[in-house]
Amino acid sequence: MLFGFTGVEISLMIVGISLFGGILSGYPVAYAISGSAFVSFAVIAILNEAGLLYTLQEIDGVMEQVPVFEGGWQKAMLSTESTWAQGVFSRAFGGNVETLLAVPLFVLMGIALERSNIAEDLLSTMAKLFGTIPGGLAIAVVLVGTLLAASTGVVGATVVTMGLIALPTMLKNGYSKSLATGVIATSGTLGQIIPPSIVIVLLGSIVGDMYAIGQENRANELGVTVLEMLGEPAVLSTGTLFKAAFIPGVFLALLYATYAMGFALLNKDKAPPVQLGEPDPYRLLSYYKNNPWLLLSAVFGPLIAMVVFWIVLVNVGLTGSEVVENVVVHAPMSSGNLAILVIVSFLLTLAWALRPSYSLTPIVSGLVGVVLLFFADWFFVGGDATGGTKFTYYFLPGLLLIYGLKHASVRLMEIETLRVVSPPVILIVAVLGSILGGVTNPTAAASLGAAGAIMLAANRKLKDKNQSTKPVIWASLAIIILLLTRGNFDLRMSMENIDFDNKVAIAVSLISYHVAVFGLLYSCWILVRDKIMSGIINETTKVTSMVFVILIASLFLSLTIRSFGGEHYIQEFLQSFEDPRTLLIVVMIVLFLLGFVLDFIEIIFIVIPIVGPVIYAADPALMPPTWITILIAVNLQTSFITPPFGFALFYLRGVAPPNVSTMDIYRGVIPFVIIQVIGLLLLWNFPEIITFLPDALPAN
Template identity: 35%
Template sequence: MFAVVCLVLMAGYPVAFSLAGTALAFALGGMAFGVFDAGFLGATPNRLYGLMTNETLIAVPLFIFMGCMLQQSKIAENLLESMAELFKGLRGGLGVSVALVGMLLAASTGIVGATVVTMGLISLPTMLKRGYSPSLATGTICATGTLGQIIPPSIALVLLGDVMSSAYQQAQRMQGIFSPDTVSVGDLFVGALIPGLILVLLYIIYVVAVAFIKPSAAPAHGSLEGDEQRREVRLWHDLTPPLILIVAVLGSILAGIATPTEAAGVGALGATILAGLRRQLGIRVLRDVCQQTTRVTCMVFLILIGAAIFSLVFRGYGGDDLIHGLFEGMPGGVVGAMIVVMVVIFLLGFILDFIEITFVVVPIVAPVLLKMGLDPVWLGIMIALNLQTSFLTPPFGFSLFYLRGVAPPEIRTSQIYRGVIPFIIIQLFMLVLLSFWPELATGLPDYLYG
């Protein structure tokens, strides 16, 4: 089934229809030969109804709306110019500014495509004009754009939280435990904060190191304005709106005041108010934002439906029992099983999007790993970090496509590919750090929620 899905995707068919079509073809073929129980297909309506009425997933269109509205309000453009002024005179200062602004955009929007395109349009011409190496400039922009995958509020964490919650309950049932405990999206949000900030720090260290080892690749730049006081006022003026929005969204979750879904509503309203205060809100803008939100939301949920049908048929053929048996008998026990899963997810990231991996692969492997005793929050953050690399790995890394679409013609695709390799290595190094120190992901949730 996996092989056929990959072949159909390579042929250029849409992901959602590839998943559902392959599953239905295997189910019908199995019923014709009497090797597949039609009762599994009979569970499809209930499964899909459960997806459509899942309150957690309401956060998806709300966070998408928030990100699209912030993109229209031009917050990123003003913020980058002000942040660049703050690091003037420092080798690699503009690259550091891009990393920090990417972090703030990730914490404000949670949408990778919007961040990469915005940063590519705004910062790439400036970095090239000031003498930055094309590979370093494009790699920094692509990598910082993917921070929206791991820094909350991340749509990937919302989707992964819902899948991990189901996997956790399934793992408990495997052990004969019937408990209402679940893994919430809020747990993953809190657990991702420290790893996400460490990843930003590693990006900055790399950019500064390159600037000092090879000054011509990331030269220092001078000030764009002469008035120091005016620059400080402008910085705070541009920095305050996204910080207020971040505090409103993440602060309400961390304080236990709001669920992630309710916080998404706060973020959507806050982004609309910010756009209005900046006089960027009008009928045309509102229409465009609603159309973008509807388009992306429909794509996500259609893939979710296709993945649900695929997983049902996979279970109908006993695939989950097969995976369970393989993991149980694997050399190295839970460590060996975890390494295999991480390697498989990383390799699948070369050809599949994070949504397909989240809805197809994670529901199959996560229950078995959780049953073997892994912490659900730590496992969720490890998978999220691994999925983040799928945006950078050629040939189908979406960040590479996003930047290629807005990069100047003189930037070669090979330069973009070379630029992201060091950042892929940094992300893999972060996975190693987290595997040796799980407390980086579990410490803050344990401290806040016990």
């Protein structure tokens, strides 16, 4: 054996050297990865033919040298090509094609919002709102980063956008360079974890197969079937991962904001309050006796109470549904309706709190509708009720809700902050709500998000030119109607016998569909007219092409590793760890280190298929697959901001002013790296943070 290493170990070293050498060469990553696959295969083939790469195996009691390519490089190449043709290609582009379709759609959604200057409006508005408190600009950046992450999912675009807009403002107003750069770089990476995240979509296209393979291997070792072992199929969908990632993402954002506020309180000269507008333009503080805590209680108190009520219902099993012995058992309250009632109640109470001098009649009417709909769902509408039954019992409460929401929305839109924040928030709620509520899958939700982003961008341009936005508004209402009918009626026109209520729902859906399509086409024409659409399409094509070319290149590299048994060798090494949690720690450390030199796309498509069948073979009761996946996503996010190689740091360095040094950026992100580690430890020790939403919300 050469230098004491087996042929497989040396071959793995050759692949690693070729890969990192290609990446550091400066060539585009996709070409570097595919090139390293061919180069390393050629080098291994030459050394194999020279008799330098072999393993020692005992055959008939005699130790013999077995080449890594037992049948020669020609057979290895034919076997690799056969594997590609028979399995790998179809797995990447066949079974997962629907999931991967979400990638270009979410990218289009993010770029459309970026090009419509919505991010700039968000930052300026949030800065006015929070600037008057110490560290307010930093908190504003965290909030905007969270909103952009939930509406774009593209890390580079978020970091660059906030670096161009927020960094000069923060430095001009006396903020510390380290705090300003740290909070921008870190908040921009929330797109790694907060859905709709490209990372979660790509992970979802891989880990579902890995979980199924891992559990099948475990079942074979136990001599039972997967159904006998788990009591259910080993399925892990992208929609479930979206639900699992939401709370951890918001949790990390809260940790960032808490640190920014604490830093400002201890270093007031480095994060001073900034007056960017009139302190109380709506005279709210005077109404609440100049007590900001009273105002905050009026705004967020009802929401907190309703969320606590929701959590209690979930924990005692009074909402949602579950499968018991292949029979779906419905709780008294629908989880989807409960989520809608919480949102509607918050909007009504928010209008009450922020516009207290207005008439209370519409708000009270809306709240009465909330109560009536709650009791109607609880006592009269079962989980298996038809759409017609739901319509009968929901009609009157629904009218009261619409009446209250109409007046509440008019009052809320009078406030500049809400007027700016509401469009992206509504889009986020529509996209995530359709996924979390079980209405549709992530790919269809991505289509909704892309269409919504285009209409938002067109709406912004129409407003800038003082033109009518009614076609866009009517199209938005039509989409809402489509979502509601999709969630409550059976719209399949292929059925032989269609009930009357479903026929009415289908007719309403067809009308709404054509109105929505007209509004979307009109929005596209507006963007084409203003010469914005070409930039959106070009940038979307570039990003999407990069993702899929890297995917193909990563598959080439995986096949090279598989050709000499490298994948089997790594999996055997990982299986030597008896404790599955110890194994996961080792994998997390390796992924963290790889995150310095590889982008998340390469890691997902090169590393996860190798280690996945082992780490996802653990007992899901001990290590839920959603928990493992979100830990991996947060870990990759951490490596994205860790000096000296974090990708987010390079993005920010490229747009930072000359007076901001690289060391300023490094010093700024170190506290946030510590926060990330703390967040990872909390997620590790309290898996419920991750598993709560997937357990509470309906499956899709």
